[in-house]
Amino acid sequence: MSISELPKRAVNKMYRIISAPILDIKARKNLKNIKNKKTKKDRINVLFIVQMPELWDKQKRVFELMKDNERFEPRLLIVPKYDFINSRIGSYGEELDFFSSFDEHAVCVSDINDYEVFLRNYDYVFYQRQYNHYLPKFLWNDTVIKYTKTCYIPYATPDLKKTGLYEKEFYRNIYLGFLESEYAKKILINKFDKNVGNGIQKFVFKGYPAFEEMLTQNSEYLAYRVLWTPRWSYDSIVGGSHFFEYYKHINQYAKENSNLSVCIRPHPMMFENFIKENRMNKNDVDAYIKDVQSSGVSIDDNKNINDTFQNTDILISDRSSIIPMFFLTGKPIVYCPFDLECSYLFETIMPGLYIANKWDDLRHILDHLIEGKDELKEIRCEIIQKYFISNINASQNIVDTIYSDYYEGAKL
Secondary structure (H helix, E strand, O other), X not given: OOOOHHHHHHHHHHHHHHHHHHHHHHHHHHHHHHHOOOOOOXXXXXXXXXXXXXXXXXXHHHHHHHHOOOOEEEEEEEOOOEEOOOOEEOOOOHHHHHHHOOOOOOEEHHHOOOHHHHHHOOOEEEEOOOXXXXXXXXXXXXXXXXXXXXXXXXXXXXXXXXXXXXXXXXXXXXXXEEOOOHHHHHHHHHHXXXXXHOOOOEEEOOOOHHHHHHXXXXXXXXXXXXXXXXXXXXXXXXXXXOHHHHHHHHHHHHHHOOOOEEEEOOOOOHHHHHHHOOOOOHHHHHHHHHHHHHOOOEEOOOOOHHHHHHOOOEEEEEOOOHHHHHHOOOOOEEEEOOOOOEOHHHHHHHHHOEEOOOHHHHHHHHHHHHOOOOOOHHHHHHHHHHHOHHHOOHHHHHHHHHHHHHHOOOOO
């Protein structure tokens, strides 16, 4: 964190503290009104706001189940990707074709003439991320909650103990939150205890769709397909990165081990953020990509990381929510830590992770894993069986919960 950022963060924090009581009152009023909205139809209209193909795995199965269920009428609203360099919503790109392939009747933001009329047509709206500022203002959840019930399946699981994934700024305007664990559910219930007690907000754990899919993944271990997923920012608040420490070593390791299949999957915002922070420029990025290709390393741009995991034997990663996901395949992970307290979830899986604090550690661990020496395999299997099996049927549970809430108003 640079010195120039400190005043802005301090001001933003002060504003949140001062404005919180007023925003809580407004949210409570809107939640109460929308809870009492009486519009029962033959089919439940559900809108999914989508913007990043990389996050679709959290919602995809829920959408598909609704699509195949005559009681539901789901629809995708496609928002252009956020331009991280220029800090604004960009123009439509690959996300348009990607999401249109799942819903031939998908709606674009430019198709909406009257957003109030548009939103009133839906009974529930699902968010893909908890960051309103990446969306057009009329889709911010403090606006949408005035017209329909807002829902959220977390786009990620927490990796830090002091996480920003459960902040009131977003969740105060969520009617029904499908949390990724009982632990997270309790955090939100405690934050909004009065609203939950009055039945105008609901936070539940019905299983996490991303975990559900990974539990059925191929766990075959061939010991030669290596995936590296460096994080997008060196800011300790978001977990830190080791890209510049390891990128030359990874390329050289691939050259020295031509029998390996080495792949790098940069975070979607990594290069844009490094350019924005003046850590790299466009020529640096082009030169790096050229060096990657000459080293025999491939760059993964698969929009569904689960497909990439199918062809991965060993994961090397900075602190990231993809670590718990890959963990459920049972295959080995080399974790590159940052000096911050881990979340409850990371503490749970930590005994099954290999830890690399420097390149020599990482190389040594890779050498052993490639030889098939995976001493932590049984530990990972035990953790999976004890802590994660409850995620089976998560997507169907979420669909059933929406149905129950709409028709029966049952206590969840």
